[in-house]
Amino acid sequence: MNEFFKKASSKITKLSPEQLTSLIDALYSENNGLHSILESLSTGLIIVDNDWHVIQKNKAADRLLLLKHRPNENSDGSYVWDCIENEDIALFLKNSSRNRNTNVSEEFSLSLETGVRFVTVTVLPLVQKNIQEKTKVCTSITGSIITIDDITEKRQQEIILHRMESLASLTNLAASVAHEIKNPLGAISIHIQLLQKAIKKARSGDGLLPQPKFMENYLDVVNEEISNLNKIVLDFLFAVRPVHSNMELTDADKITERTVEFFIPQFKENGVELKTELCRKQQRILIDEKLFREVLINILQNALHAIKSASVKDGLVHISSFCDGEKYILKISDNGCGMDENTASHVFEPYYTTKADGTGLGLTMAYKVIKEFRGDISVDSKTGEGTEFTITIPVPQKSTKLLGEK
Numbered sequence: 001m002n003e004f005f006k007k008a009s010s011k012i013t014k015l016s017p018e019q020l021t022s023l024i025d026a027l028y029s030e031n032n033g034l035h036s037i038l039e040s041l042s043t044g045l046i047i048v049d050n051d052w053h054v055i056q057k058n059k060a061a062d063r064l065l066l067l068k069h070r071p072n073e074n075s076d077g078s079y080v081w082d083c084i085e086n087e088d089i090a091l092f093l094k095n096s097s098r099n100r101n102t103n104v105s106e107e108f109s110l111s112l113e114t115g116v117r118f119v120t121v122t123v124l125p126l127v128q129k130n131i132q133e134k135t136k137v138c139t140s141i142t143g144s145i146i147t148i149d150d151i152t153e154k155r156q157q158e159i160i161l162h163r164m165e166s167l168a169s170l171t172n173l174a175a176s177v178a179h180e181i182k183n184p185l186g187a188i189s190i191h192i193q194l195l196q197k198a199i200k201k202a203r204s205g206d207g208l209l210p211q212p213k214f215m216e217n218y219l220d221v222v223n224e225e226i227s228n229l230n231k232i233v234l235d236f237l238f239a240v241r242p243v244h245s246n247m248e249l250t251d252a253d254k255i256t257e258r259t260v261e262f263f264i265p266q267f268k269e270n271g272v273e274l275k276t277e278l279c280r281k282q283q284r285i286l287i288d289e290k291l292f293r294e295v296l297i298n299i300l301q302n303a304l305h306a307i308k309s310a311s312v313k314d315g316l317v318h319i320s321s322f323c324d325g326e327k328y329i330l331k332i333s334d335n336g337c338g339m340d341e342n343t344a345s346h347v348f349e350p351y352y353t354t355k356a357d358g359t360g361l362g363l364t365m366a367y368k369v370i371k372e373f374r375g376d377i378s379v380d381s382k383t384g385e386g387t388e389f390t391i392t393i394p395v396p397q398k399s400t401k402l403l404g405e406k
Helices: 002-010 017-040 059-065 087-098 152-204 212-240 252-269 289-310 362-372
Strands: 044-049 054-057 104-112 115-131 137-150 248-251 272-277 284-287 315-324 327-334 376-382 386-394
Touching: 044 059, 059 115, 059 137, 087 104, 087 115, 104 284, 115 152, 152 212, 248 252, 248 289, 252 272, 252 289, 252 315, 252 327, 284 289, 284 386, 289 315, 289 327, 289 362, 289 386, 362 376
Parallel strands: 272 315
Antiparallel strands: 044 054, 044 137, 104 115, 104 248, 115 137, 248 284, 315 327, 327 386, 376 386
């Protein structure tokens, strides 16, 4: 068809009115067909010129990005980032324009009324053929193609699969703990029943009962043990129950900065300096902002407690982050009392604590949360020198690499 239009355009002055009408009808039919294909795609498409003004877009782009206003198919002079409501995506496109990036792709999360959706936004060069002479054809970049793919279902399936794997690893542990608890509970229950029967039988006879301390006190002890066992069960369920997270692609450094700002007055009051060295690359990782903040709070509170316990004159907590290939790494260190090797090896275990008023579940929860993020957390500590926690979380990767990537 392109060859037909090329030949027709070279002879357009020689065409009759009927032939011109036929040519225009053919052009309209072809354009309408291409437009129908564009609108039928589930992938969002936005076409921009070299100045990043919107030339064309389809309905999928409107639906996925919730554009602020609807640019016409012909350019209305709007920059593409001015049409996009999500600030992170708008900034990504603006930076791509400023840095003249092509063949770049990044994932984003969109908080909508219907829930969180994940999209991949890709910028590709718009290459067009130009005919300079009869036989000479050259290509040039006349703009960019922006594609938007909805990957929500894929990300949700990955999260569900990870949770199922985590639950499977806990099955044997839960079964053995339940077995250990079941036996003493059964024995306690039987003894209570026997005591109750003895009391009932005595009352139906001469009505005389042993002194209260002989029976009732034992019953109190049994009931207390039942309460203790019940607490063990509840704590165990807390330790193994799946974390309910609302995963979004979020800038972890921004969360860290806000959390540190919250703690500065408390640390300053205790003579402890909070120092941060964050990578500031606006690297988004798949986490739950609230849970990530809870992890930071727990570690910072432990750091403050360790420094106060050691009575350090110039207390210091250092927080740093960097990206290493496909991983985001956050380190939190303090110059507090530190831990010996044995204590450090148990800090993430349920109920293990060195604090008089501690529950032993804070770092267990931190461990669970980071694992929910498909990451890892480790500790390195020396008695009298301090402690360093290292959190590693994967950076979401694309399933395929684009041209020009290494």
